[in-house]
Amino acid sequence: MPELPEVETIRRSLLPLISGKRIAAFYSFTPEVFSNFSTRAGLEGAVVQGLSRHGKYLLAELGDSVLMIHLRMTGKLLYEDQLPGLDGISERLRTSRANEPSGMALPCLRAEDLPPHTRALIVFTDGSALRFQDIRRFGRLKLLPADDFSADRGLSGLGKDALSPDWTAEDLIREAKHHAKAPIKGVLLMQDAVAGIGNIYADESLFRAGIRPDRPAGRISAARLTRLHEVVQAVLERAVGLGGTSFRDYVNGLGGKGHFQLELAVYQKENQACPVCGQPIRKIETAGRGTRFCPHCQH
């Protein structure tokens, strides 16, 4: 579901609500969603010190450990001020766990008591909670030691964040050279080349840069790649400013929708008129993904 602008919007919406809060309890209802939660050590009792993002990964900083969150396609992270199923539980946690050693039984909480597709729940000592909901179960949570991010393959292999000033046109030119035969859209989607771009923003950026998504990356001039780099960052910034793209499931940490869908030029617009030339937008498959572009404006 979410790409960089959506994850960043979620991060911004949650940060002021959870930072400084102490985790009272962690519940998981779908084991395969968690990579290494054999122990709750590092989670319960920890205080949220920050919430950062790299590409599409969210990182909740918990002192000695970091909770890594990837929402994949349908994952949502929702702040809950008061959850019906939690009545009384936070109070019991506060009074019973304050000075207890770990390993004590948690108050019972069943998935049936929570909204559908709830995969995990982090309850804070003030009774508020963070709920991880994911229809397709593609999303992943992982607890990592704070001093060793390479403990996760996905994280350690990421390229520079697409919104970071560190990511330069030269970086894009180098990657295009390195993957000369790959379609340029495929290069934009490679998270180890540059982190954060997904299907929506790849199509929208290529449209605005006037480049065909299926053009081999090695056959695009440095000048056009420089333009593409500029456009990608402008599109991502604009999308963050509008709170992301909500055409289907995506909502921020408070359940609110984004507005970038109002500015989509080609994504999900097949057979509709190109906003620039009026020719119909075409849909093809590139890099294994549905791809929309204007055959008249993009070369």
Place this chain on the structure above:
DNA sequence: GCCAGCCTGTTG
């Protein structure tokens, strides 16, 4: 690289 696979829900 490409492509199936992972899942469930929605749409044509």
Place this chain on the structure above:
DNA sequence: CAACAGGCTGGC
């Protein structure tokens, strides 16, 4: 009923 969906992984 089949096709498709905002992503990533692992096996050719």
